[in-house]
Amino acid sequence: MKSGLLAVGIAMALAVPQVVTSEFWLGVCIAVLLSTLTGAAWNVLGGFGGQFSFGHAAFFGAGAYAAAILEMRFGVNAWLAFAAAGVVGGAVGFGIGYLSFRYGLRGSYFALITLAFAEVLRILANAADFTGGGVGLYLPLQVGVANLQFATKAGYYYLALGLGAGAILVGWMLERSRLGAWLVAIRENEDAARALGVDTFACKLQAIALSGALTGLAGAFYADYYLYIDPGLAFGPGISVEILLAPIIGGIGTVWGPFLGAAALRVAGELARRLMGDAPGLSLIFYGALLVIMVKFLPDGLIGLLDRAVRPRGIHAGGAHA
Amino acid sequence: MLGAPMLEVLALTKRFGGLLAVSGASLTVAQGEIVGLIGPNGAGKTTLFAMISGFVPPDSGTVRFDGEDVTGTPPHEICRRGVARTFQIVQPFGRLSVRDNIAVGAHLRLADRQAALARATEVGTELGMAALLDRPAASLTVAARKRLEIARAVATAPRLLLLDEVMAGLNPTELAEIVPVLRALRDAGVTILLIEHVMQAVVSLTERLYVLNQGSIIAEGPPAKIASMSAVVEAYLGHGAAQRLAGRAVAGAAV
Numbered sequence: 001m002k003s004g005l006l007a008v009g010i011a012m013a014l015a016v017p018q019v020v021t022s023e024f025w026l027g028v029c030i031a032v033l034l035s036t037l038t039g040a041a042w043n044v045l046g047g048f049g050g051q052f053s054f055g056h057a058a059f060f061g062a063g064a065y066a067a068a069i070l071e072m073r074f075g076v077n078a079w080l081a082f083a084a085a086g087v088v089g090g091a092v093g094f095g096i097g098y099l100s101f102r103y104g105l106r107g108s109y110f111a112l113i114t115l116a117f118a119e120v121l122r123i124l125a126n127a128a129d130f131t132g133g134g135v136g137l138y139l140p141l142q143v144g145v146a147n148l149q150f151a152t153k154a155g156y157y158y159l160a161l162g163l164g165a166g167a168i169l170v171g172w173m174l175e176r177s178r179l180g181a182w183l184v185a186i187r188e189n190e191d192a193a194r195a196l197g198v199d200t201f202a203c204k205l206q207a208i209a210l211s212g213a214l215t216g217l218a219g220a221f222y223a224d225y226y227l228y229i230d231p232g233l234a235f236g237p238g239i240s241v242e243i244l245l246a247p248i249i250g251g252i253g254t255v256w257g258p259f260l261g262a263a264a265l266r267v268a269g270e271l272a273r274r275l276m277g278d279a280p281g282l283s284l285i286f287y288g289a290l291l292v293i294m295v296k297f298l299p300d301g302l303i304g305l306l307d308r309a310v311r312p313r314g315i316h317a318g319g320a321h322a
Numbered sequence: 323m324l325g326a327p328m329l330e331v332l333a334l335t336k337r338f339g340g341l342l343a344v345s346g347a348s349l350t351v352a353q354g355e356i357v358g359l360i361g362p363n364g365a366g367k368t369t370l371f372a373m374i375s376g377f378v379p380p381d382s383g384t385v386r387f388d389g390e391d392v393t394g395t396p397p398h399e400i401c402r403r404g405v406a407r408t409f410q411i412v413q414p415f416g417r418l419s420v421r422d423n424i425a426v427g428a429h430l431r432l433a434d435r436q437a438a439l440a441r442a443t444e445v446g447t448e449l450g451m452a453a454l455l456d457r458p459a460a461s462l463t464v465a466a467r468k469r470l471e472i473a474r475a476v477a478t479a480p481r482l483l484l485l486d487e488v489m490a491g492l493n494p495t496e497l498a499e500i501v502p503v504l505r506a507l508r509d510a511g512v513t514i515l516l517i518e519h520v521m522q523a524v525v526s527l528t529e530r531l532y533v534l535n536q537g538s539i540i541a542e543g544p545p546a547k548i549a550s551m552s553a554v555v556e557a558y559l560g561h562g563a564a565q566r567l568a569g570r571a572v573a574g575a576a577v
Contacts (some may be wrong), residue, residue, distance in 0.1 A: 154438070176432050176435045178429045178432075178435065178438070179436075181425060181429055181435065182426065182429065187415060188414075188415035188416060189413045189414070189416075192409065192414070192415065192474075193426065194377070194398055194401075194407070195375065195377075195401060195407050195408075196401060196426050196427045196474055196475070196478055197398045197401035197406075197478050198426070199396075199399075311457040
């Protein structure tokens with residue numbers, strides 16, 4: 001039944017561009033998939049490993065700038081630059097992870113240091129010449145599949161679908177792997193994990209590098225899709241917040257949570273815009289309120305809600321009813 | 323002693339600020355033994371364990387496992403070499419099932435998820451937790467949590483098991499259940515060093531005891547001998563207690 005559900009889901013996902021003719025709604029679908037990708041990336045480190053990053057914009061921006069600079073300044077093929085952006089994102093993740101985990105930063109300290117790293121990168125991108133400074137970078141319009149620029153939104157949709165599905169697959173594999181089991185153990189109790197032979201430093205490094213690589217790909221997609229980036233768009237704290245919202249709302253440390261959260265967030269965001277208008281900052285207030293409500297009342301996210309609805313009472317692994 | 327020592331602790335010292343937690347403590351454990359480490363609260367037993375298992379680096383002294391110096395080696399590396407510990411204050415992965423908890427330990431030797439889960443089921447069943455395997459660890463009773471600590475450690479396939487008060491807080495029935503479990507482990511070839519307060523269990527399980535008091539080893543020997551040593555009695559009951567007890571015994575004999 002589960003595989004049947006999955007097959008139907010894949011068929012539906014593939015059919016979307018045929019059914020959804022509105023550019024606007026296809027754009028919404030692309031945004032959901034991109035958010036699924038970043039959310040699943042964040043989930044590798046934050047959801048499975050319990051290391052809450054508030055600075056995933058560092059990887060997103062690194063990927064976006066890597067792709068844009070390689071294409072524009074070095075004339076690298078867009079697809080190669082896209083792949084390189086993943087490597088750069090992973091390397092930035094490794095670097096930040098090495099520095100913070102080496103010195104045992106955990107919890108809110110880790111969250112703060114990642115936020116700080118992203119800010120440093122934003123300021124550097126603002127100051128340097130080869131990043132275009134505060135003006136940002138405009139990628140030249142050269143429509144063609146070889147240049148990773150599609151004539152229609154459907155092309156971008158399929159690329160985003162591949163990326164989003166790939167990121168979900170990474171979570172699925174993680175849930176069935178030793179690294180995943182070790183990361184969850186670290187999340188639940190780091191000392192106990194160490195006592196059982198888990199090299200927590202190495203595990204966290206692998207997680208942050210993987211998470212950074214996936215997020216870097218998302219950044220590159222953003223650059224190739226919108227053809228414009230600037231330091232605020234790439235490295236801004238708003239990006240970090242948007243990235244972590246989807247998995248938290250959907251269900252931390254679950255395979256499908258990032259997708260569910262991304263979809264719910266986008267729908268809720270559109271509704272809020274229609275109801276409250278498009279005043280600047282309003283969306284942030286909305287996100288903030290949503291986050292507080294979720295953490296307070298639904299710590300297991302939407303997946304937890306589904307779980308409770310589907311399963312009979314008493315079997316749910318909440319631990320409260322022993 | 324039954325041959326070359328598996329674990330050799332030489333003059334370990336640890337100071338926390340002004341507190342001398344462990345002071346020049348030495349002990350040895352030979353392959354196949356069950357050795358006890360007892361002492362009053364605050365004697366430094368858990369600190370000594372923490373140093374052996376790599377969680378706390380000693381200020382001075384040496385830990386040798388299998389003749390190799392492992393002093394200051396990180397915990398996961400010590401575990402990889404075959405020394406597993408439990409925690410006095412149990413540290414379950416609360417939201418994971420009992421099986422998943424044990425599987426984390428099993429993963430040390432088994433990369434494959436299914437193999438680790440199968441091994442976890444095996445170890446859990448051996449330790450009498452078959453009915454609890456799918457329960458979240460947070461829902462377990464104290465006794466079951468202590469057993470889970472042991473199961474997780476056993477799943478790492480250790481050759482030396484460091485058990486930190488796995489019997490504290492258990493009722494007599496639970497105690498009676500856990501003693502044979504530990505014996506079976508020993509019979510399966512696992513050497514055990516255990517910290518314990520429950521003297522009845524210590525006496526019935528161990529071949530040799532070390533007594534730690536105020537950071538120093540003050541006595542060593544078979545349980546029966548230890549129980550009658552005046553230094554040990556005084557460590558628990560206060561200075562002069564041994565004499566007073568002896569005096570009372572003499573007075574009683576005289577009546």
